[in-house]
Amino acid sequence: MALQTEQIRVLIARHKLRDVCFDLLGMFVLMIALLVLAALFVQLAIDGFERLNYDFFSNFPSRRAARAGILSAWVGSILVMLVTAMAAVPVGVAAGLWLEEYAPRNWLAEVIEINVTNLAGVPSIIYGLLALGLLVYQMGLGQSVLTAGLTLAMMILPVVIVATREAIRAVPQTIREAAYGLGATRWQVTRDHVLPYSLAGVLTGVIIGLSRAIGETAPIITIGALTFIAFLPPAPITATAPFVNFDWLFSPFTVMPIQMFNWVSRPDAAFHVSAAAAGVVLVAMTLTMNSLAIWLRFRARKRIKW
Amino acid sequence: MPVNTPPAAKAEVRDLSFFYGDFAALKNVSLDVAEHEVTALIGPSGCGKSTMLRCFNRMHDLYPGSRYAGEIRLQPDNVNLLGKDIDPVETRIRIGMVFQKPNPFPKTIFENVAYGLRILGEKRRSTIADKVEKSLRDAALWDEVKDRLDHLATSLSGGQQQRLCIARTLATEPEIVLFDEPTSALDPIATASIEELIIELKKQVTVLIVTHNMQQAGRISRYTAFMYLGELVEFGETEKIFTRPTKQQTENYITGRFG
Numbered sequence: 090m091a092l093q094t095e096q097i098r099v100l101i102a103r104h105k106l107r108d109v110c111f112d113l114l115g116m117f118v119l120m121i122a123l124l125v126l127a128a129l130f131v132q133l134a135i136d137g138f139e140r141l142n143y144d145f146f147s148n149f150p151s152r153r154a155a156r157a158g159i160l161s162a163w164v165g166s167i168l169v170m171l172v173t174a175m176a177a178v179p180v181g182v183a184a185g186l187w188l189e190e191y192a193p194r195n196w197l198a199e200v201i202e203i204n205v206t207n208l209a210g211v212p213s214i215i216y217g218l219l220a221l222g223l224l225v226y227q228m229g230l231g232q233s234v235l236t237a238g239l240t241l242a243m244m245i246l247p248v249v250i251v252a253t254r255e256a257i258r259a260v261p262q263t264i265r266e267a268a269y270g271l272g273a274t275r276w277q278v279t280r281d282h283v284l285p286y287s288l289a290g291v292l293t294g295v296i297i298g299l300s301r302a303i304g305e306t307a308p309i310i311t312i313g314a315l316t317f318i319a320f321l322p323p324a325p326i327t328a329t330a331p332f333v334n335f336d337w338l339f340s341p342f343t344v345m346p347i348q349m350f351n352w353v354s355r356p357d358a359a360f361h362v363s364a365a366a367a368g369v370v371l372v373a374m375t376l377t378m379n380s381l382a383i384w385l386r387f388r389a390r391k392r393i394k395w
Numbered sequence: 396m397p398v399n400t401p402p403a404a405k406a407e408v409r410d411l412s413f414f415y416g417d418f419a420a421l422k423n424v425s426l427d428v429a430e431h432e433v434t435a436l437i438g439p440s441g442c443g444k445s446t447m448l449r450c451f452n453r454m455h456d457l458y459p460g461s462r463y464a465g466e467i468r469l470q471p472d473n474v475n476l477l478g479k480d481i482d483p484v485e486t487r488i489r490i491g492m493v494f495q496k497p498n499p500f501p502k503t504i505f506e507n508v509a510y511g512l513r514i515l516g517e518k519r520r521s522t523i524a525d526k527v528e529k530s531l532r533d534a535a536l537w538d539e540v541k542d543r544l545d546h547l548a549t550s551l552s553g554g555q556q557q558r559l560c561i562a563r564t565l566a567t568e569p570e571i572v573l574f575d576e577p578t579s580a581l582d583p584i585a586t587a588s589i590e591e592l593i594i595e596l597k598k599q600v601t602v603l604i605v606t607h608n609m610q611q612a613g614r615i616s617r618y619t620a621f622m623y624l625g626e627l628v629e630f631g632e633t634e635k636i637f638t639r640p641t642k643q644q645t646e647n648y649i650t651g652r653f654g
Contacts, residue, residue, distance in 0.1 A: 194459055263498040267560070269457060271511040271567065272488030281510070286501060392547070393501040 130372060137366030145366060149319040150348065154359030159367050161318040162348035165234070166303055166374070168322060168337060169344055172238020173245065173302050178295055181246050182284075185253025185291075190279050209247035216244045217311025225312055232313040234322060235338040240308050245298035252294020256287035289389025296382040300375045306346040316351040318343040345371045403470070405430035405571060405601040406451070410465035411477075413446055413455065420446045423465070424627045426620055428571070430470075433593060433602040435616035435633065437609055439648065443625040444605045448573050451476065451603065452490045453483035469570070488515065491564035491600075492573040496580045497556035499548035499563070504540050507548045507559055511567040526566050533599070534562035535592050554585025561592065565599070572596065574604040578611065590615050609649055613637055621645045 092100075148158025184205075192198040220240035230236045260283050268278045322340030326332060345367060352364035404427035413421040421443045428434050436444040446455075453476065455461040467476040469489065476486050499507050508527040517523055527544075531537040536558040540551070548559055557577060564572055574593065578586040593602055593615050606612050612619050612633060619633040621644075629636060629645045640646045
């Protein structure tokens with residue numbers, strides 16, 4: 090039985106209606122999500138606007154809200170991120186490379202794989218407890234920049250490993266075969282081809298991990314970071330030989346989210362303005378890192394095509 | 396089967412079988428690959444011709460669950476390439492491979508050709524530059540790329556990329572070059588230039604080529620092996636295989652009745 094032209098048109102119109110419905114629904118849902126985020130940020134910016142000046146960045150926290158700044162917080166955040174990156178990148182990338190290029194395909198590899206994926210879902214405060222027991226008490230690293238950096242490194246390690254593996258998997262097998270076909274060893278293939286070609290993806294994963302770590306509060310509070318710090322850690326670079334100094338690793342510290350938390354919990358409303366201003370800075374830091382990740386990915390896509 | 400014994404065998408395949416797990420992809424294949432000649436492997440999809448090619452450079456070793464039986468003896472030193480004591484890396488340095496789809500590294504044209512030399516530990520820049528130029532000339536690509544050696548290899552056309560892959564393989568002076576359907580992703584003009592190149596190359600190296608295209612085997616090879624379901628059905632001079640095959644299956648395939 091062949092359909093009449095008129096019937097076909099009715100049918101198409103009915104199907105098209107559903108198409109349009111889903112289109113609108115999807116757009117609506119997305120708009121809600123984006124608007125909520127935008128409203129939050131705008132509110133924060135309006136609240137904190139009056140505090141956002143040079144002094145805010147260059148002052149230490151103070152009992153008087155008008156003079157309180159985030160110097161120790163943003164310096165602390167950057168130093169902690171430095172430690173986190175230095176610890177998480179080599180370990181995470183090496184683990185990802187090994188799992189993809191070296192690990193035998195057996196039950197042990199599967200167990201490791203499932204564990205890595207599950208680690209990504211462990212609540213961050215658990216990492217804080219682990220760090221308190223292991224790093225602070227057992228290893229005696231104290232409530233220092235080093236402890237905080239290593240704690241956050243443990244937390245983002247699964248993110249880095251998973252991102253590394255995904256980036257590595259995007260390298261076509263034919264490229265590996267080309268290199269092996271010339272007589273390259275597994276290490277040469279990994280070092281000369283797999284790693285360089287997946288580097289942009291790996292960096293993207295690292296930055297996304299770091300931008301998650303920079304906003305973490307719970308594990309840092311758990312290891313006992315101070316909320317009021319009116320001094321900076323010793324400078325890593327000194328004017329006299331040997332020009333580098335690692336004392337900053339063992340210095341007490343505070344970070345942006347903890348500074349914010351401290352101000353938010355004070356009764357004096359003037360401090361809430363400072364908290365909002367710190368929030369704007371923290372969001373700006375995170376967005377900058379994410380933009381960097383997007384830019385890196387875009388550049389790599391342009392350069393490396395298969 | 397009556398086989399005209401080649402003048403000098405570069406590789407002697409003896410009772411070669413290959414297994415993926417329990418599945419026998421190659422069954423007791425024996426043939427000689429003549430030195431400085433082109434030998435073609437033809438047959439329908441899944442007949443084991445690519446599997447056989449990839450035994451020569453132990454490419455199967457990269458994947459778990461693969462197992463070889465029999466021997467491939469490389470002459471004149473009579474080394475069994477499949478021997479447990481032979482490192483696959485050694486085999487791959489001696490035997491080059493060009494793949495089905497052009498697969499240049501996303502590096503510069505120069506670095507693509509230089510890579511084989513670098514992994515062999517060559518450090519002298521002038522030696523590397525000389526060998527890169529010679530290989531590109533041998534691959535009939537030099538004139539097209541000499542002014543842009545620092546450009547990305549992926550910016551070349553498909554046919555140029557495939558000639559670059561040939562140059563990359565030639566740079567380390569392998570004894571045998573394996574071609575796995577090297578023109579199946581190329582247009583007819585690029586195909587013709589690759590075929591010309593292969594005919595030219597046999598002066599330097601021994602060529603073993605898998606092809607889906609029987610006319611191609613007829614145009615470029617001196618010997619042809621027809622394979623079917625993992626077995627070698629017929630092997631001999633190409634001219635004879637194509638004009639007076641002795642097996643009914645061969646005749647059916649080359650006359651286009653199946654495949």
